[in-house]
Amino acid sequence: xxxxxxxxxxxxxxxxxxxxxxxxxxxxxxxxxxxxxxxxxxxxxxxxxxxxxxxxxxxxxxxxxxxxxxxxxxxxxxxxxxxxxxxxxxxxxxxxxxxxxxxxxxxxxxxxxxxxxxxxxxxxxxxxxxxxxxxxxxxxxxxxxxxxxxxxxxxxxxxxxxxxxxxxxxxxxxxxxxxxxxxxxxxxxxxxxxxxxxxxxxxxxxxxxxxxxxxxxxxxxxxxxxxxxxxxxxxxxxxxxxxxxxxxxxxxxxxxxxxxxxxxxxxxxxxxxxxxxxxxxxxxxxxxxxxxxxxxxxxxx
Amino acid sequence: xxxxxxxxxxxxxxxxxxxxxxxxxxxxxxxxxxxxxxxxxxxxxxxxxxxxxxxxxxxxxxxxxxxxxxxxxxxxxxxxxxxxxxxxxxxxxxxxxxxxxxxxxxxxxxxxxxxxxxxxxxxxxxxxxxxxxxxxxxxxxxxxxxxxxxxxxxxxxxxxxxxxxxxxxxxxxxxxxxxxxxxxxxxxxxxxxxxxxxxxxxxxxxxxxxxxxxxxxxxxxxxxxxxxxxxxxxxxxxxxxxxxxxxxxxxxxxxxxxxxxxxxxxxxxxxxxxxxxxxxxxxxxxxxxxxxxxxxxxxxxxxxxxxxxxxxxxxxxxxxxxxxxxxxxxxxxxxxx
Numbered sequence: 001x002x003x004x005x006x007x008x009x010x011x012x013x014x015x016x017x018x019x020x021x022x023x024x025x026x027x028x029x030x031x032x033x034x035x036x037x038x039x040x041x042x043x044x045x046x047x048x049x050x051x052x053x054x055x056x057x058x059x060x061x062x063x064x065x066x067x068x069x070x071x072x073x074x075x076x077x078x079x080x081x082x083x084x085x086x087x088x089x090x091x092x093x094x095x096x097x098x099x100x101x102x103x104x105x106x107x108x109x110x111x112x113x114x115x116x117x118x119x120x121x122x123x124x125x126x127x128x129x130x131x132x133x134x135x136x137x138x139x140x141x142x143x144x145x146x147x148x149x150x151x152x153x154x155x156x157x158x159x160x161x162x163x164x165x166x167x168x169x170x171x172x173x174x175x176x177x178x179x180x181x182x183x184x185x186x187x188x189x190x191x192x193x194x195x196x197x198x199x200x201x202x203x204x205x206x207x208x209x210x211x212x213x214x215x216x217x218x219x220x221x222x223x224x225x226x227x228x229x230x231x232x233x234x235x236x237x238x239x240x241x242x243x244x245x246x247x248x249x250x251x252x253x254x255x256x257x258x259x260x261x262x263x264x265x266x267x268x269x270x271x272x273x274x275x276x277x278x279x280x281x282x283x284x285x286x287x288x289x290x291x292x293x294x295x296x297x298x299x300x301x
Numbered sequence: 302x303x304x305x306x307x308x309x310x311x312x313x314x315x316x317x318x319x320x321x322x323x324x325x326x327x328x329x330x331x332x333x334x335x336x337x338x339x340x341x342x343x344x345x346x347x348x349x350x351x352x353x354x355x356x357x358x359x360x361x362x363x364x365x366x367x368x369x370x371x372x373x374x375x376x377x378x379x380x381x382x383x384x385x386x387x388x389x390x391x392x393x394x395x396x397x398x399x400x401x402x403x404x405x406x407x408x409x410x411x412x413x414x415x416x417x418x419x420x421x422x423x424x425x426x427x428x429x430x431x432x433x434x435x436x437x438x439x440x441x442x443x444x445x446x447x448x449x450x451x452x453x454x455x456x457x458x459x460x461x462x463x464x465x466x467x468x469x470x471x472x473x474x475x476x477x478x479x480x481x482x483x484x485x486x487x488x489x490x491x492x493x494x495x496x497x498x499x500x501x502x503x504x505x506x507x508x509x510x511x512x513x514x515x516x517x518x519x520x521x522x523x524x525x526x527x528x529x530x531x532x533x534x535x536x537x538x539x540x541x542x543x544x545x546x547x548x549x550x551x552x553x554x555x556x557x558x559x560x561x562x563x564x565x566x567x568x569x570x571x572x573x574x575x576x577x578x579x580x581x582x583x584x585x586x587x588x589x590x591x592x593x594x595x596x597x598x599x600x601x602x603x604x605x606x607x608x609x610x611x612x613x614x615x616x617x618x619x620x621x622x623x624x625x626x627x628x629x630x631x632x633x634x635x636x637x638x
Contacts, residue, residue: 042418095601099604101417101418102357102361103604106554106557107597107601109550109553110593110596110597110600111597113550113589113593113596114597116589116593117586117590117593117594120586120589120590121587125586229545229546233422233426233429233546237422237426240418240422244418273437274430274433274434277430278430281411281412281427281430284415284422285411285412288419
């Protein structure tokens, strides 16, 4: 590990881990924003899909690819979470649309606990470790700072997800329908947008993103059924600070929160556990609607 | 009306009260010491669920930070008793309540002016901040918490006797239920309920909506502090998980199960919740799986909870049996906040 001997290096040291963490938060929060934007459901169970993704990545890397390939765990997590997402949309979420937002929130929380309990049955209660794929296991030296290749990988994947989502929403027919539903559900439906199809498709994409994020984080943390509970709060922090339903806001908020966490982890370790929560409390006290949110998007529950 | 029908407005609560009291008495006299201990735990979780259901269900205020007040009550009692040698049980319980009220007042002050989901997530963030603090500082016992709390006597009663302790908790639950009954019926409760249904209309009528909500959160915080204090007395130990937000969701789920907006819903819900967990207590994870599946199923089938579903079931049954007059005017059907 290179010693941070000058100021420039010291400032640079936490930036890359911070960006990596921010990108992870962004991939989780993007799915959350997507489902909220269309279905108007504050989906607590999103954290459960994230946790599920991490567990699937564990199983895939242990049994299938012997921890050698990069793609298999990530693809398996995304596909499986999307599949589970489709089933839960049919069984659970479809019944939640008619509820007010507090009730649908509580309903998704019940689903969250079901998934956490199922995961405990399948994978047990003790935390599991996942190895970083050997291809990405090395270190790089950048401006005298030692960094993990895996962190660069996360940033690249995160950026690809953001750009992909952006293009999907702005360039495709489906993306247009998603935006139409997000802007005015009734008007979009009156103009012939099949809202049910948009709902389950965006939900499916959201769950796949959650699974992808879970698979990405699996090698960096201990995988356990508590994983979802910790990260769903952070993801909601991103969504609220960015402004509910604002994609650009979520991008900025997640990167800022990731950097805040990395800087405090490096230089202010006593503050680190509270850093993100305090940022959220202070920021939302000053700007209750977030960066790019408006009073219209605030939901009464 | 000379003939009492099941659909009559006063009779249904009366039947509920009688069934509840009989159940409490039967449990108190039949159960073994071990099962009385389980029942005591359920009574504590009933109180906790009543606290949470009052603010979220009846008041319509989305507070997700009650676990902080619950934990404060428990920790303060455990700390004062173990480290400072406090032995006055009554005083300790009072301190737990005050801790809950002070904690919730501070929270309300910090998030003043916020509404809806932002309010909920901020209370959750404050709760998590407290959780991180408690689990990392040695003053609060770190991850281990405190253990070794001794139950002192109260009013000459020896609380170390399982049966006495059960009755002690049962009386507290009954008193709290009566208190909540009174609060819901009072002018304050009526306005609070109206606030839940339409904050805008109540505000237009000139009532200070935020102040009503603040008082609801403080009352709920005080009750959560009481529940936390009694938790400490029941198990003799406290640990940081009391402050964790997922653990704080258990009383919310119990409330959903029974019906958050009703007076008796949290009682029914927490009893079923605790009962299922106990029934599968050989494997804690299996119990958690079944209880969460039950909550989800009940939520999807009867979104207003078991008590509301039962009440409307009896109402429609008596309408069918007794003609058109059975629907009592005091029970408007409410579907949406």
